[in-house]
Amino acid sequence: MIEVKNLTKRYGKFVANSDITLTVMPGELTVLLGPNGAGKSTLIKSICGLLRFNGSITISGYDNRSIEAKRILGYVPEMPALYPMLTVREHLEFIARAYELDSWEVLADELLGRFELDDKQNKLGKELSKGMQQKVSICCAALTRPQAVIFDEPLVGLDPHAIRELKKLIAEFKHNGCAMIISTHMIESVEENWDTTCIMTKGKIARSCRRDELGSGDLEDLYFTITEGSGVKEA
Structure with a gap:
């Protein structure tokens, strides 16, 4: 489970995230939507323990900056950050050693x-390429069999085969009780599996909606209503 309570992140006088609260239960997929500059990446980096913030974030009950939380959290960043002089295989071995994984080779x-x-x-x-780096990043995140996973624009740069496999992997994570x-x-890419959507504008969650609350509408319509219309409703 991922719990964010009253998260506020400031850069000087600029408020990137303002009093954000959200919960992702085991086996649920929450989609963050919003225009550029809405605060999505700041929220994600805060959850992953990469930024200092005010408020509290826990992963399965552990403070997100603790070793216990980091052991059960997978993260696929928007821009893959691979080690230039490690091979693909060595990246997976590095993760296996860092997380003290047993019998990791079969899953790798x-x-x-x-x-x-x-x-x-051996490359x-x-x-x-950017797409191949993204694939390696996804493999590294999945290798630890995480209880929670954060994806930041995971489909950018992927070929159709990889997109299909990532969607399958996300479905498997859900089935295994992973909070994501x-x-x-790319709204159409997540319409099959989402449980909750949080639409962000100006550093806040303007609307939080569960799938069964959407009725006959679709996610894209809701997004444009919130971001371009007058349907802003504070979560």
């Missing part, structure tokens, strides 16, 4: 095969 081989990286295991990070947050501009 499965993930590399699913994302068509099995024949690129260095600096030799990979996905920030994306």
Whole structure:
């Protein structure tokens, strides 16, 4: 479970996130939507423990900055940050050693095969395209069998096969009780699996909506109503 309570993040006088509260239950997928500059990436980086903030964030009951929380949280950033002189395989081995994983090789081989990286295991990070780097980042996040996962624009740069496999992986995470947050501009890519959407504007959650509350409408209509219309309703 991911719990964010009264999160506020300031950069000097600028308020990037203002008093945000949200909860993602095990097996649920929450989608963060909003225009550029709405505060989505700041919220994600705060949840992942990469920024200082006011308020509280817990992962399965652990403070998000604790070792316990970091062991059960997977993170796929918008811009992959690979080590230029490590191979694809060495990235997975690095994660396995850092997380003290046992018998990780079988899952690593499965993930590399699913994302068509099995024949690129000896390529260095600096030799990979943006899409391939994104695939490696996804494999590293999945290798730890996380209880919670944060995706920041995970589909950008992926080829159709990888997009299909990522969607399957997200469905598997849900089935296994993983709490997930996905920030994306590609609304149609998440319409199959989302449980809750949080639409952000100006650093706040302007509207939080569960799938069963949407009725006959669709997510895209709701998004444009909030961000371009007059339907702003504080969460």
